[in-house]
Amino acid sequence: MLKNRIIPCLDVKDGRVVKGINFVELKDAGDPVEQAKIYSDGGADEICFLDITASNENRGTIIDIVRKTAKECFVPLTVGGGVRTIQNITDLLLAGADKVSINTAAVKNVDFVEEASKKFGSQCIVVAIDAKKVSENKWEVFTHGGRNKTGIDAVDFAKKIEENGAGEILLTSMDKDGTKSGYDVDLLKTITNSTNIPVIASGGVGTLDHLYDGIVKGGASAVLAASIFHYGEYKIKDAKEYLNSKNVSVRL
């Protein structure tokens, strides 16, 4: 049977791994290539890089990191952050990424998802949705790390990008991200129930139990987490053994 995936996410800024606490206070957690290799050796099912480099002159750095990582890690590698054009995708895939994650560019122009999935195949197009709760059972899509409100309903948007050929949804709760209080399970449940493509849960993991909630209660196909793995609180193996002990099937 298909296993639930555990995906460590490395936020990369100017070539170094950082993790934003609510996207503001950043700490340095080391070299991305080295970290990715540790995760891959430790049993990570995929590796995710999120490039949060703001300046354009440093945009090439992520390409270089991807190129080095892809020569050492033989599990799928997803790269997101600043993916705005077909050329951006081509560059990342040629460097060795297996999937790219599109965020703002998909919100601005949902046809871009269709263009990208037609050109490269749905298998490598992930759409990252950053959602914030606006009222009971209602979430809205935000961009620019949760700063910009779009007025777009998260459920409608998820359905739309599925129609346009996205292969997966990377769903981050802006309310939960960086809080370590667990995923927004209601948001997850709502999106997984209204779409037929896999959903990766993101934002808010503080304990291994949160991973369980994301999969079992939220219906996610994969769980993404950053800080609980970065600072050595838990190893990937701990997460897998814990889930396995609670009868959630994982690749051991």
Added chain:
Amino acid sequence: MNVTIVDYQSGNISSVINSFTEVAKGKVNLEVTSNINKIKSCDKIVLPGQGSFKSCIESLNRISGLVDTLKDFAIINKKPLLGICVGLQMFADTGYEEAETRGLGWIPGKVSKIDNQNGKFKLPHIGWNEIEIQKESKIFKNIKNKSHMYFVHSYEFIPEDKSVISATTDYSSKIVCSVERDNLFGTQFHPEKSDKIGLKLIDNFLRL
């Protein structure tokens, strides 16, 4: 030994190149090309494939003489060829992704969309799944039954002759995930993305 990864603009083949390069280090000459003469004279071929069945077939056909060269190599001369993902699917007579499309017709059968059982199974089938080995295959040497491999696809190959099936995986139904006939091999999963076990499979192929 000379091994060719066929580069026919079928999408992203960087990972295939990286993994084969890692395993081939110092043992095998690896060439990534669509040059017909180089393909003709090599010892083994890797045929990757990403995107849709239709777009991959169209890309193959765009390179003059490529399809015939591959057929001579793998079917007439029975030299080792490994198809990966859509590379395997193209062995079939017909594919139904985007539009009905004629395949290479090397192994009778068709490529149809996986039955998602009214939304019960999410598509694409993405992630790690166990392979159930159905018959001994040279590329599974020292690979245990129920090993995990990485999948990403929405279509499945349904061969008419079930004796070609070397492994299946369980997703909605028993999906064919590996075939072997003579020296023709194909995997629906991605050995290049399947960690150490995937590299082992690549090693087995290179050692044939």
